[in-house]
Amino acid sequence: MAYEFKVTRRVEFSETDMAGIMHFSNFFRFMETAEHGFYRSLGFSVIMDQFDPPLGWPRVHAACDYQRPVRFEDQLEVHLLVREKKAKALTYRFVFRKLNATPPIEVARGELTVVCVAHHRDGRMAAVPIPAGLAAQIEVAPAVALGAQAEGLNSKASEGSAN
Numbered sequence: 001m002a003y004e005f006k007v008t009r010r011v012e013f014s015e016t017d018m019a020g021i022m023h024f025s026n027f028f029r030f031m032e033t034a035e036h037g038f039y040r041s042l043g044f045s046v047i048m049d050q051f052d053p054p055l056g057w058p059r060v061h062a063a064c065d066y067q068r069p070v071r072f073e074d075q076l077e078v079h080l081l082v083r084e085k086k087a088k089a090l091t092y093r094f095v096f097r098k099l100n101a102t103p104p105i106e107v108a109r110g111e112l113t114v115v116c117v118a119h120h121r122d123g124r125m126a127a128v129p130i131p132a133g134l135a136a137q138i139e140v141a142p143a144v145a146l147g148a149q150a151e152g153l154n155s156k157a158s159e160g161s162a163n
Contacts, residue, residue: 003141005038005080008099013072022070028062031094031110034080038092042137051131053118058125060089061113068098068107075099076107081141088127089115090138093146 015026035057036046048055070076077097084091094110117125129135 001137001139002038002042003082003139004145005034005041007034007037007078007080009033009076009078011070011072011074011076016072020071022072022074024064024066027064027066027096027108027110030076030078030096031062031064031080031092031112034078034094035092035112035114038080039134042134044134048131051118053120055128055131056117056119056125057114058117059112060115061091061111064094064108064110066108068105070096070098070107073100077104081146082138083111083141083146084113085135085138085140087129089113090130093141 009030011022011026015022015029017023039046046057075098077099079095079097081093081095082090083093091111091113094108094112095106096108096110097104098107115127116130118128119125130138
């Protein structure tokens with residue numbers, strides 16, 4: 001069973017703002033990159049049209065806390081951890097680390113909660129249980145993994161707040 005997935009992305013020029021810092025909205029795009037990769041690693045896609053009705057994963061919560069700036073050509077590791085698993089919903093924690101820093105440092109932490117929904121032909125969406133074949137492959141990350149990630153970021157935030 002899986003509870004984590006990592007992906008590496010380079011910050012493109014088009015993802016930065018006039019200050020040369022990655023625009024805050026792009027952290028959410030990077031989270032989606034990791035989420036989609038996680039589903040693919042389990043043999044699924046975020047678009048589940050093999051089911052009738054087709055299933056999707058709308059967001060019901062999205063957040064990101066930014067600790068350090070990220071700039072053009074920085075190499076980021078996005079670490080997805082399953083924080084919570086319910087019958088119809090998943091909550092992911094995302095830890096962003098700048099790999100081209102020495103040593104690599106955490107720069108942000110995000111969270112997404114997604115709900116499995118059926119897309120009915122009449123346009124209605126209704127929450128449904130996560131398909132058994134997918135649910136059986138996903139587990140919640142061990143507390144030590146979730147705790148270590150949170151502690152590491154909180155200590156970095158404390159250091160950063162003094163600057």
